[in-house]
Amino acid sequence: MLRIVGVLGAGLVLAQPTLRRQDSDQSVPVPMTPAEIASLGDPFVRLVLRPNPAVTSLDQIDQLILGPSTANRRLLFIVSEQIADPAIRPGSTRRTVTAFSGLNSGIRLNPNVMLSVDLHPSGFSPVIESWGWDDAARRYNFYRLDGEPLTWKFRGSSLDADIARDRSGKCIRCHISGAPVMKELLLPWNNWHSPRSIADYLTPGAPNAWPVANTPRLGNLASAEDLMNFVISAIRRFTTRRIEALANGTAVSNGPRLLAPLFSTTEYNIASAEQLTNLHPIPNPVPNQAAPPVAIDVPDVFFLNANQFAGAGITGYQGLGLPEARKFDTLVKITPAEYRSLVRDIRTGFPDRRGDANFAWFVPEASHADNEMIDQILRRGIISREFAASVLAVDIENPVFSPRRARLLGLVPQSFNGPAALTKAVLDRLNALNPQPNTPEADFRTLLSSADPAGAVRARITAYHARVQAQLNGGPAARRNELRRLYRLMLDRRLLAGNDAILRPLVESPLLFPRRVQ
Amino acid sequence: MFDYTDPGGTLRPKAALTNYRNLLHAQYRQFATQARSAFTLLEAFQTVKPAKKSTATVDWLAFPKTATATFAQIDANRQLQDEYVEWRVERTASRITRITFCTDFREYYEAIAMVSKAALVTAIQRVIPGANPANAQLFGAGFNPDTATAEARAFRFRNNLANNPWNNGTRGIFCLTVGVNSIPALFSLTGFAAVPNAAVPAGSICATLGGNCVPGRNSDPSIATAVQTLAKQARGLSLADPVGIQAARLDGVWQVNGTDVDPNDLTANQGIWRVSRGGRRAVLNNVAGLTLDGAPVTSGAQVAAVFKVQAAVISALEADLPDWARIGQETSQRLQDAANAPAAAAARAGGTP
Numbered sequence: 092m093l094r095i096v097g098v099l100g101a102g103l104v105l106a107q108p109t110l111r112r113q114d115s116d117q118s119v120p121v122p123m124t125p126a127e128i129a130s131l132g133d134p135f136v137r138l139v140l141r142p143n144p145a146v147t148s149l150d151q152i153d154q155l156i157l158g159p160s161t162a163n164r165r166l167l168f169i170v171s172e173q174i175a176d177p178a179i180r181p182g183s184t185r186r187t188v189t190a191f192s193g194l195n196s197g198i199r200l201n202p203n204v205m206l207s208v209d210l211h212p213s214g215f216s217p218v219i220e221s222w223g224w225d226d227a228a229r230r231y232n233f234y235r236l237d238g239e240p241l242t243w244k245f246r247g248s249s250l251d252a253d254i255a256r257d258r259s260g261k262c263i264r265c266h267i268s269g270a271p272v273m274k275e276l277l278l279p280w281n282n283w284h285s286p287r288s289i290a291d292y293l294t295p296g297a298p299n300a301w302p303v304a305n306t307p308r309l310g311n312l313a314s315a316e317d318l319m320n321f322v323i324s325a326i327r328r329f330t331t332r333r334i335e336a337l338a339n340g341t342a343v344s345n346g347p348r349l350l351a352p353l354f355s356t357t358e359y360n361i362a363s364a365e366q367l368t369n370l371h372p373i374p375n376p377v378p379n380q381a382a383p384p385v386a387i388d389v390p391d392v393f394f395l396n397a398n399q400f401a402g403a404g405i406t407g408y409q410g411l412g413l414p415e416a417r418k419f420d421t422l423v424k425i426t427p428a429e430y431r432s433l434v435r436d437i438r439t440g441f442p443d444r445r446g447d448a449n450f451a452w453f454v455p456e457a458s459h460a461d462n463e464m465i466d467q468i469l470r471r472g473i474i475s476r477e478f479a480a481s482v483l484a485v486d487i488e489n490p491v492f493s494p495r496r497a498r499l500l501g502l503v504p505q506s507f508n509g510p511a512a513l514t515k516a517v518l519d520r521l522n523a524l525n526p527q528p529n530t531p532e533a534d535f536r537t538l539l540s541s542a543d544p545a546g547a548v549r550a551r552i553t554a555y556h557a558r559v560q561a562q563l564n565g566g567p568a569a570r571r572n573e574l575r576r577l578y579r580l581m582l583d584r585r586l587l588a589g590n591d592a593i594l595r596p597l598v599e600s601p602l603l604f605p606r607r608v609q
Numbered sequence: 610m611f612d613y614t615d616p617g618g619t620l621r622p623k624a625a626l627t628n629y630r631n632l633l634h635a636q637y638r639q640f641a642t643q644a645r646s647a648f649t650l651l652e653a654f655q656t657v658k659p660a661k662k663s664t665a666t667v668d669w670l671a672f673p674k675t676a677t678a679t680f681a682q683i684d685a686n687r688q689l690q691d692e693y694v695e696w697r698v699e700r701t702a703s704r705i706t707r708i709t710f711c712t713d714f715r716e717y718y719e720a721i722a723m724v725s726k727a728a729l730v731t732a733i734q735r736v737i738p739g740a741n742p743a744n745a746q747l748f749g750a751g752f753n754p755d756t757a758t759a760e761a762r763a764f765r766f767r768n769n770l771a772n773n774p775w776n777n778g779t780r781g782i783f784c785l786t787v788g789v790n791s792i793p794a795l796f797s798l799t800g801f802a803a804v805p806n807a808a809v810p811a812g813s814i815c816a817t818l819g820g821n822c823v824p825g826r827n828s829d830p831s832i833a834t835a836v837q838t839l840a841k842q843a844r845g846l847s848l849a850d851p852v853g854i855q856a857a858r859l860d861g862v863w864q865v866n867g868t869d870v871d872p873n874d875l876t877a878n879q880g881i882w883r884v885s886r887g888g889r890r891a892v893l894n895n896v897a898g899l900t901l902d903g904a905p906v907t908s909g910a911q912v913a914a915v916f917k918v919q920a921a922v923i924s925a926l927e928a929d930l931p932d933w934a935r936i937g938q939e940t941s942q943r944l945q946d947a948a949n950a951p952a953a954a955a956a957r958a959g960g961t962p
Contacts, residue, residue: 159872162871162873162874162876162877164858164873165869192858192860192873192875193871193872193873194869194870194871194874194877197869198869199862199869199871201823201860201862202862215943278674278827279812282928286667286669286830286831286834286835287812287830287831287834288834289811289812289834289835289838291838291842294720296663297842298648298842298843313829314668315670316668316670316827316917317668317917318859320670320860320861320914321860322914323902324860324861324902324915326860327902327903328862328902328903365814365824365825365830366813366816366824367809367810367812369809369810381814382815384810384813384817385816387815401677402679403676403678403679403680404677405670405672405674407680407910407911407914414677417677420677423925443886519949549838580902585687596807
């Protein structure tokens with residue numbers, strides 16, 4: 092929108108279109124002052140909106156971000172719960188994410204600026220969402236191009252997103268902690284174009300290619316694996332800045348806020364087996380005799396927070412020195428016939444069709460956002476390994492959405508300095524509570540006051556593993572019952588993700604999670 | 610025979626290049642004759658117009674996904690580095706000074722070893738200036754390379770690689786040593802994955818290939834799925850020349866003393882990342898103040914977690930390929946003729962598609 096700023100002679104003087112601020116979908120956009128715009132320091136505003144506030148062309152925006160360096164790159168990623176459907180249908184859309192790498196005018200692009208745009212079979216939506224990382228302000232800034240005529244709005248930032256009460260109509264409705272969200276962060280990326288699941292109809296030159304596939308933008312089609320690296324980096328840096336805001340060395344000014352990711356599920360990622368189910372009802376209904384082509388390996392993170400207990404892996408967590416947690420990775424191998432029976436007998440599907448996800452055992456897991464926070468506060472010596480292990484061992488079999496573990500956060504003092512002080516303060520509170528047996532508080536106290544908390548947790552992990560193994564090896568009936576118990580637990584966890592008051596918006600489509608159907 | 614390119618530029622004297630080409634050709638030929646496989650000889654693409662053929666890259670992370678070990682353990686054990694990328698970490702006291710990543714196949718150096726020990730030493734010195742490997746370091750104790758046959762030299766060289774200090778990380782690294790990081794493994798994976806299999810989705814093909822594809826790795830399933838997808842699109846395919854694994858890029862946030870650096874801009878990255886040998890060797894110089902995602906560089910595995918490598922696959926619609934290169938023609942005499950033909954003549958063998 093053009094603003095009239097004055098009258099000169101007989102003509103109107105028109106100012107450049109200006110960035111506007113819109114706090115939520117429901118609020119009216121208002122022009123931002125130059126001082127307000129100057130206070131935004133992310134790459135998107137610096138490279139795009141300040142010099143060219145009226146720009147609406149995706150290609151021009153790309154060029155403004157990339158700048159003149161031929162070493163800079165643009166990468167396009169595609170995600171959709173219907174990614175497996177090559178057909179062009181009414182209303183067919185896919186979500187694209189565009190990331191950039193390199194430096195422009197000394198400004199790092201990777202992973203500091205991204206665009207998100209809907210893709211249609213023959214082109215792109217004019218509506219563009221963007222975020223940029225403002226390192227000085229320690230926050231992500233969100234922008235959106237929409238309206239008639241199209242105008243850019245500043246849609247708020249990640250500042251205090253983790254404690255926000257009102258998320259309605261705001262970007263932080265989905266960016267729960269404020270950081271970028273990639274629910275299927277690690278391989279095999281159920282709903283993303285990736286080497287494990289190629290959306291060939293979006294690859295240039297494919298026989299069944301959508302018209303848009305042969306446009307230059309799709310020439311930069313990249314694997315979800317590349318985005319994974321961008322997002323891991325982005326969350327790592329975001330976490331560092333959050334800690335710096337809440338702690339000075341080991342002196343913590345807001346314990347419950349800093350330690351929330353250790354106790355509760357502030358975000359989740361979605362894990363799965365690496366095997367395809369062959370039971371995915373998109374695009375076509377599943378034939379009666381269909382079954383997975385190979386046996387299914389249930390991922391260890393379904394059983395417990397193996398990434399945090401054991402450490403290592405692609406994210407490089409230091410971990411808690413409990414490699415026994417990784418043994419769950421080979422604990423449950425489900426035959427194709429068994430898996431088929433589980434999906435059919437427990438009547439799994441989507442609202443309008445029976446079947447399963449593309450990859451098997453698609454289930455919410457502890458997020459990189461939460462685990463990265465735990466890892467960094469461990470490395471910084473803010474909490475001890477024993478303290479972290481004791482917390483995570485409470486309700487160990489529910490690595491996400493555990494109200495029993497979450498309520499223990501209330502024991503964390505507002506401020507403390509160092510792991511010894513934290514442990515003492517929490518133990519003092521637990522002792523004062525004198526909790527009833529079989530409560531999470533009693534369990535936590537037992538572990539934390541143990542002479543060897545890590546050893547106690549190790550014993551718990553080992554016993555847990557042995558118990559499941561015994562059931563699986565206990566004869567056909569015992570095995571069947573145990574597999575059904577685990578499968579139902581997995582389905583319940585999907586439901587919990589969809590029912591969580593804050594995390595519910597992350598289930599963006601009824602086609603994300605197969606559930607029990609009638 | 611196709612004029613296979615020397616990927617590292619160090620196959621000297623000419624006999625080494627000939628050895629290498631023969632070795633490669635045997636692999637191409639073996640899998641071009643694999644029943645029902647869309648894999649074919651590179652010669653088949655010489656007659657296809659540029660607009661009718663394409664080269665796709667398949668990339669993956671160098672980090673060994675199958676290793677349930679700490680970064681330090683992965684650094685210390687080359688056998689864990691099974692993604693067609695291996696590395697050497699150099700330290701001064703406790704600080705890392707340099708990490709060298711390598712994707713050169715051992716078969717490359719075997720081709721040189723077949724010529725002579727002197728040729729082998731020269732080739733190693735081109736990669737590791739100042740290297741002066743002794744006979745026992747190259748071939749093991751009690752072996753005289755000057756009197757041995759070419760095949761014996763290659764055999765002893767290969768079998769001693771884990772003990773060779775110029776390659777096992779003690780004093781250097783110049784080629785891959787892990788059993789599955791080999792040219793035959795790459796060809797087996799590609800050749801068998803190129804058999805169209807209507808019974809399983811492309812993404813499941815790896816699990817059907819037996820020992821030729823390890824589902825838990827980053828590389829194998831990525832290559833197999835890409836190849837199977839092409840085969841199902843009725844495209845003939847082959848490993849592009851020069852065959853091998855190349856450095857693609859470093860992801861992550863890299864800074865020197867708090868200032869952003871793009872390691873992939875090789876002309877302006879302050880020397881922190883150097884790529885050579887056609888992308889088969891990459892060196893990270895851990896200069897003072899260098900950080901990755903805000904943390905100092907403390908292991909090679911940490912860098913491998915953001916290091917992407919790639920392999921290239923050339924393909925064209927079967928209908929655009931010469932008859933002899935299509936599925937079902939694996940036993941044809943014309944394919945044999947093409948495989949046996951001198952390089953210049955091979956281009957003519959298929960006629961005009």
